[in-house]
Amino acid sequence: MATTSVRRSSSLNSHLHKTALGVFLFIVIAHWAEHIAQAVQVYLLDWPLPQARGVLGIPFPWLVTSEWMHYGYALVMLAGFIALRKGFTGSSRTWWNVALGIQVWHHFEHFLLLMQNLSGLHLLGKPVPTSLIQLLLPRMELHLLYNAIVFVPMVVAMILHRRPRSADRDAATCTCAVAFAH
Template sequence: MTTLHPAMPLMTRINVDRHRAALNVFMVIVLAHWAEHIVQAVQIWGLGRPRPEARGVLGQFFPWLVTSEWLHYGYAIVMLVGLWILRTGFVGRARTWWMIAFGIQVWHHLEHLLLLLQSITGSHLAGKPVATSVAQLVAPRVELHLFYNTIVFVPMVVAMYLHMRPNAAEYERMRCSCKASAR
């Protein structure tokens, strides 16, 4: 592991000295979001609640959160920024998988941006009564978000697995704090 001078740019410090800690914080955020979607799915398919009443955990206490496009867009941005910021700590195969997750999240973010713009303007896609993403024209929102979260999460997990188990060439190229426990 390289020890950096405190005056080094924050992005460099995050992807070298603090990469493991930053990945852990990012994964807590990702897993908390997953938990919300899983609880919502259990509420719908396990407990038989109507979709408007399936609000996840936070939505039970703050129902307006579930219907707030700002909240969903905010999370999409956090994911996009997190994936982008942490990318330079990855090398080789892990970097490829991480960037696949980033690419998918770009689309997911654009879908949320479209939803947010519709909720702000009141003009909905395809004459729908509520804000609707492009993919929602063919799939229901709850299922769609489970799908999106899955197809972003899987390559992230693959990337982290490969990051912690680099081949010899990747290990030599690693500069981050994860190197100490890799292999």
């Protein structure tokens, strides 16, 4: 069993790294698009927040209100950052680690929300599950912020990974780097 997971991790960070990063990026952008659509619905279309549910939340309203779904997405993000980390080297690894660190906190916040939802005990007696930073920022805006501050270093890491310095290219275990004609 351990050998299989080591092989899978090795594959994800070698010959499958570029594909896995593409799938991961697609998932992240799709999620980002949902939050942006919700913000457009609120700020540009002037929809009341309960009706502003993004794109998928219109036909499937439970997606917006399910703490399990939000926690599951945060967990998938965390797992993706961890699983794909070994494929990064040098400065791209540093930026990936920054995104991972922020995602660890974001995951913790969603875990806190899920535990409040399951227990019925809400932070500081609030009427709904509330994250720590949500005490300072409304939930919709907070999730836009979280997605942005995870996304930016993630994209910087991916760009540096695809266009590495020669020392980082030599240390790479994958074939993600763009080949340049000399």
